[in-house]
Amino acid sequence: MMFFVYNLSIYSPKNKACKELNDFIVQFNHILIKDECSLDALRCSIEAKINEINSAHPKLRPIRYDWNESLMRIDASIKAGSGCPDYLFVMDVCCVQSVFQFSEANSQANAIATLGICRVCGCTENDPCYHPDHSTCWWADEEHTICSHCADPDIANDPITEHCINSKGGHHEK
Template sequence: MMFFVYHLQTYSPKNRAWKKVIDYVEKYKYVLIKDELSLDALKHELCDVVNRINAEHPKTKRMQYTAGPVDSGRTIRIEAHVMSGGLPDTIFFIDICKVRSVYQFSEKVNMPEQKGGEG
């Protein structure tokens, strides 16, 4: 099963750590993900990036990473946020959907079939 990043939302960075994360995730806008293994790898990669940037900036509030299904499992959301005053302050979120089908144009499908012997 294939997946597609159909929505990537980022918010104004409040510090350099947020800016690094936002700059990194923006490369995934409108990306096709070939299979579930690749989707899992993407989730782990983004988690590692958030954790690495947290380690590089120990004086800033710790960014938290989450990934999971929304909308009855039809959409997968990956996000990072910082807890501020008891409420999450979102850094980014990525919505990923399952690809239902692929359309491909083919002239052969649109051509009338020729029967043997006709020229």
């Protein structure tokens, strides 16, 4: 699964440490994050930078790092005297729903490839393609946007290949 930083709100720096963090964090605005491992690495990089800044400025109030998994939000703040935190930045991350990719083989040039649906034939894991020699299809790419039977021209053009067997009444087992 891929992710995207769709919102990065950076607030006025309170001091030199906050400015240093803001200068660091701005590089992550509107970036694509390839997978969950990369998202974890991004989170660790931000947390490490905050720890580095806190170590370099021991007399200032420490910057607090937070990851809210349910909101998919990373933020940093300083606990203010009133108990309410002063936020330095808020970064919202979302899952990439689909990817647009032009394909000359696809007659619908403006179609959006949806993860989990083959962009050529429209099959899914619950409605696969079937070929007697190759059984049911599987995903041929990491994004799950093209099935193995459409990715291989020999199988795709073979007249005995059946696409979307469940929705067309096929009775082949996966």
